[in-house]
Amino acid sequence: MLALFLTGTGWVLDRAFTGSVVTGAEQQLRLVIYSLMGTVGEQGGRLTFNETLFEPRLSQPDSGLYARVTSDLGEQLWLSASAVTTAVNFPEIDYQPGSFVFVQTAEPTPRFHLSYTVIWEGVDTEQVVFSTATDQAPYLASINEFRRNLGLGLGAATAFFILAQLAALRWGLLPLRSMAGEVRELEAGERERLSSAYPNELKGLANNLDRFVAHEQSRRSRYRNALEDLAHSLKTPLAVIRNALLNDVPDKALLQEQLQRMETTVTHQLSKASATGPVVVGKAVVIDVLVRRLLRALEIAYADRNIKVIENLVPDLAAKGDERDFMEMLGNLLENAFKYTRSEVHISSFARTIETREFVCVCVADNGPGIPAAQRGDVLDRGRRLDEIQSGQGIGLAVVKELVSLYQGRLEIGAGPLGGAALTLMLPALS
Amino acid sequence: MRILVVEDEHNLREQLVAQLKGEGFAVDAAVDGEEGLYYGREYEYDAAVVDLGLPKIDGIEMIKRLRDEQQGFPILVLTARGHWQDKVEGLEAGADDYLAKPFQMEELMARLNAVIRRSAGYASPVLSQGTLQLDTAKKEVRVEGAAIELTAYEYKVLEYLMLNPDRVVSKSELTDHLYEQDFDRDSNVIEVFVGRLRKKITPVDFIRTVRGQGYRFVTEAG
Numbered sequence: 001m002l003a004l005f006l007t008g009t010g011w012v013l014d015r016a017f018t019g020s021v022v023t024g025a026e027q028q029l030r031l032v033i034y035s036l037m038g039t040v041g042e043q044g045g046r047l048t049f050n051e052t053l054f055e056p057r058l059s060q061p062d063s064g065l066y067a068r069v070t071s072d073l074g075e076q077l078w079l080s081a082s083a084v085t086t087a088v089n090f091p092e093i094d095y096q097p098g099s100f101v102f103v104q105t106a107e108p109t110p111r112f113h114l115s116y117t118v119i120w121e122g123v124d125t126e127q128v129v130f131s132t133a134t135d136q137a138p139y140l141a142s143i144n145e146f147r148r149n150l151g152l153g154l155g156a157a158t159a160f161f162i163l164a165q166l167a168a169l170r171w172g173l174l175p176l177r178s179m180a181g182e183v184r185e186l187e188a189g190e191r192e193r194l195s196s197a198y199p200n201e202l203k204g205l206a207n208n209l210d211r212f213v214a215h216e217q218s219r220r221s222r223y224r225n226a227l228e229d230l231a232h233s234l235k236t237p238l239a240v241i242r243n244a245l246l247n248d249v250p251d252k253a254l255l256q257e258q259l260q261r262m263e264t265t266v267t268h269q270l271s272k273a274s275a276t277g278p279v280v281v282g283k284a285v286v287i288d289v290l291v292r293r294l295l296r297a298l299e300i301a302y303a304d305r306n307i308k309v310i311e312n313l314v315p316d317l318a319a320k321g322d323e324r325d326f327m328e329m330l331g332n333l334l335e336n337a338f339k340y341t342r343s344e345v346h347i348s349s350f351a352r353t354i355e356t357r358e359f360v361c362v363c364v365a366d367n368g369p370g371i372p373a374a375q376r377g378d379v380l381d382r383g384r385r386l387d388e389i390q391s392g393q394g395i396g397l398a399v400v401k402e403l404v405s406l407y408q409g410r411l412e413i414g415a416g417p418l419g420g421a422a423l424t425l426m427l428p429a430l431s
Numbered sequence: 432m433r434i435l436v437v438e439d440e441h442n443l444r445e446q447l448v449a450q451l452k453g454e455g456f457a458v459d460a461a462v463d464g465e466e467g468l469y470y471g472r473e474y475e476y477d478a479a480v481v482d483l484g485l486p487k488i489d490g491i492e493m494i495k496r497l498r499d500e501q502q503g504f505p506i507l508v509l510t511a512r513g514h515w516q517d518k519v520e521g522l523e524a525g526a527d528d529y530l531a532k533p534f535q536m537e538e539l540m541a542r543l544n545a546v547i548r549r550s551a552g553y554a555s556p557v558l559s560q561g562t563l564q565l566d567t568a569k570k571e572v573r574v575e576g577a578a579i580e581l582t583a584y585e586y587k588v589l590e591y592l593m594l595n596p597d598r599v600v601s602k603s604e605l606t607d608h609l610y611e612q613d614f615d616r617d618s619n620v621i622e623v624f625v626g627r628l629r630k631k632i633t634p635v636d637f638i639r640t641v642r643g644q645g646y647r648f649v650t651e652a653g
Binding site: 263266267271274293294296297300301303304306324327328330331332 | 522
């Protein structure tokens with residue numbers, strides 16, 4: 001861009017200067033013609049020329065400035081001394097009295113020519129042609145000199161602009177460079193979050209990065225906790241089983257119980273660890289689409305139960321999060337309803353504002369036996385270890401509860417309008 | 432009943448095969464999706480048990496291809512991860528039910544029997560035709576409410592015919608679905624079973640002989 005601009009500028013300047021030099025040459029030749037005309041005398045019908053000329057160069061042979069006077073019949077009336085030893089080759093000119101004709105020739109030497117035709121009354125020939133010529137060499141030399149200077153100037157300007165641009169770029173990218181450095185430090189574990197000294201344009205990015213990092217950290221620590229819990233709660237039953245095998249007749253019921261315990265643990269802790277949790281960036285999960293997909297799947301699996309499903313779903317209601325997590329929560333709620341209902345499952349979705357926070361809610365109700373009020377607390381108690389929950393609703397609800405708290409949502413268990421259980425899942429809405 | 436088991440884990444596959452054979456099923460076992468697809472195309476099955484995490488062709492892809500080729504036998508999928516994503520994708524691919532690992536064999540048998548029944552159009556585990564009732568869970572047959580004694584093979588023949596009502600079932604189809612592949616097809620043992628079965632479920636003549644073609648279980652038997 002810069003190169004294009006400077007080339008253009010150079011071209012325009014060069015044209016302007018060359019034009020003015022040529023005009024200057026023409027002006028000079030015009031002056032010579034006027035002066036020449038001033039020295040012309042008349043004697044007996046013939047023109048006379050004063051040899052002591054105003055312009056010394058016309059008297060010096062080969063000086064570079066030449067003049068000639070001819071009649072309209074082509075008769076040479078006078079030739080300057082400078083042109084005697086030099087072949088000037090004055091161009092043939094279409095005579096138009098009272099007009100100057102300016103031409104450039106390249107052969108034998110590059111020259112400018114200017115001719116002027118006048119009607120001179122009282123002499124034999126009516127029209128007299130004054131022709132002048134000058135070598136282009138001195139003019140070309142001055143043009144070349146100008147070009148050299150122009151090139152030097154523009155080159156210097158280009159270099160200056162490039163350097164200035166590099167400096168500006170470097171200065172402008174300084175915050176990004178320092179951010180890259182801080183991200184490297186984050187990766188190396190040398191810092192926990194980005195510093196806050198970023199210009200406004202980058203604050204959003206820095207904040208998002210921070211949220212992302214925090215999310216990754218909490219995810220990592222959740223993995224670690226889940227793995228530690230898993231190790232802990234698997235080692236105990238393993239020890240029990242190993243000791244039980246020492247007996248000649250192992251207690252089958254005991255083995256069964258321990259295996260059951262291990263199974264519960266594996267299912268719980270693994271689903272806890274594999275949850276993604278609230279996402280920093282990601283697309284919204286459209287609730288009605290997801291619920292319908294799950295319902296179609298469950299209707300296949302529970303085809304022989306002939307369960308009547310009534311949906312009341314708000315179209316396009318969406319919450320932000322990981323689709324797999326949402327599928328786990330809704331899948332478990334719906335499956336419980338299908339499993340425990342006698343004949344009907346109602347599912348509805350709606351938006352609700354609680355204490356200025358907006359929630360997306362999904363309510364699943366059935367007409368099964370319901371969850372006894374005494375057990376509802378167990379399911380929702382945050383302090384309670386998951387593998388201790390042994391309610392009829394099984395492991396599914398414990399998984400839902402874990403995910404809901406990860407999303408800072410709520411799970412409400414109550415008696416539904418159909419007489420069975422009614423579970424309401426509330427998840428923070430978008431934004 | 433002929434069952435296809437597609438499971439790559441050796442121990443679990445052997446357990447499944449042994450358990451299913453113990454329950455009176457004829458069983459073919461495949462170790463990966465490619466082999467499963469081959470069996471599914473080449474033989475007629477009453478149901479399949481398919482693990483989702485299979486080598487070569489995964490379970491979902493295998494089920495999709497079988498369904499695309501109009502293989503309609505019921506399929507029960509097993510998933511180790513137990514995520515809803517897997518279950519939903521399995522059912523969307525064309526499976527009929529799912530079971531998360533680890534599972535109890537009793538649960539698997541119940542689900543398997545249920546998908547077989549369902550695909551034959553029975554909603555309840557008790558197949559009922561007039562005065563005849565066959566309880567697939569208890570493996571018990573009653574005529575006019577009274578339990579009758581059947582041998583394992585007689586039971587299998589009756590169950591298969593009741594699951595394929597009003598359709599001519601050839602003797603070779605019966606041997607295909609009831610016995611292991613090395614069964615001697617020239618024997619007239621099927622005729623003997625059917626003959627004894629007819630006598631036991633009298634007075635109503637549910638099983639009609641279609642000369643030169645096989646047998647037909649008639650639902651409108653007078």
